[in-house]
Amino acid sequence: MMAFKALCVGLFCVLLVTCIYTPVPDNIEESWKVTALDLAVKTCSFVAMCFENIGIMKYEEFISIIFRLDYTLPRSDEYITVTDTAFVDVPVRLYLPKRKSETPRRAVIYIHGGAFCFGSFKQTSSDLLNRWTANRLDAVVIGLDYRLTPQHHFPAQFEDSITVVKFFLQDKILRKYGVDPTRVCISGDSSGGTLAAAVTQQVQNDPEIKHKIKMQALLYPALQVIDSRLPSHRENEHGIVLTRDIAIKLVSLYFTKDKALPQAMRRNQHMPLESRPLFQFVNWSVLLPEKYRKDYVYKEPILGRSSFSLPALMDYRASPLLANDSQLQTLPQTYVLTCQYDLLRDDGLMYVSRLRSVGVQVAHDHIEDGIHAALSFMTSPFYLQVGLRIKDMYINWLNKNL
DSSP, rough: HHHHHHHHHHHHHHHHHHHHOOOOOOTTTHHHHHHHHHHHHHHHHHHHHHHHHHHHSSSSHHHHHHTTTTTTOOOOOOSEEEEEEEEEEEEEEEEEEOOOOOOOHHHHHEOOTTTTTTTTTTTHHHHHHHHHHHHHHTTTEEEOOOTTTSSOOOTHHHHHHHHHHHHSSSHHHHHTTEEEEEEEEEEEEEHHHHHHHHHHHHHOOOOOOOOOOOOEEEEEEEOSOOOOHHHEEEEEEESSOHHHHHHHHHHHHHOSSSTHHHHHTTOOOSGGGGGGGGGGOOHHHHSOHHHTTTTOOOOOOOOOOOOSSOGGGGGGTGGGGGOHHHHHHHOOOEEEEEEOOTTTHHHHHHHHHHHHHTTOOEEEEEEEEETTGGOOOOSTSSSOOOHHHHHHHHHHHHHHHO
């Protein structure tokens, strides 16, 4: 009997690995470690889906529990004072250099990723990145926590982010923290990159905001939701860490709990007829460099098939790529980092094309062996060299340009 049970467990494990295993490309560094991390992430995702299907808890609730296991407390060290507080009721973590400065300091506002559903400035990886940034740049760094889906849908996350930025850019607050108002950057990764791009557009185009942003840094950002069949979506449909199906499930929760949206997004038939003019802004057959277009044939999504009405899908605050050229022309110096093996790769590539076409100064790093969420893997035992490389590239660019 015990042998039969062991056989059943073994067969189940083999079946599970077969279902979730994704071959790792040959050029990826530390392929064995990436494979192990990918299997761990997808196993958690598989368990979460099982729990949801049998009614124990929602998928996002289970994943949130795992994320919270990695939360840190504000810990100061010999170089940086770290405190948790709030800016207009939005939680923030402040990183303030201890050494005295004869001149006003630079500042970085960092918005974490997590598909709008998960994550926090309390995550070990976010805390370390912000701590390293503050120490290397001798800068004031602010990590902010926006409200999460599905309890709070768009535009709550944008509103929290813009609230923190506008509060910080007040003269009295800049003076309080000794910050030079001409040397402020907004940064973010993944969904945090979405919010960083949207907030920067808002700040730069709002005449009532006195101080503007000097630069923005977008790390493998998500920048549009209107076309769910970009080349990078097809190439990474069963991608490392992030699959197309899970991405659609989570981004749908950003807008609604209606399950009709993810079903329509999987078919790329979720946009209304009136959205047709917007597709010029995400036409990958024009905006993507040829090496990323490959042999794919561009087909405009079928419009007007959805049974729901979600104007937010056409809002440039949710999809910064939908901003028109006049809105983009005002943007500051921009850093965009994209990863080859990332579902979101083409969002960043198209934004680079659009910004350069209107005269915005853009620095672009493309990581040929990069994967989505690489910055989440910077601590033992889950660290990846690619995550540490991206961290160094980002901080070095800030140090040189901010």
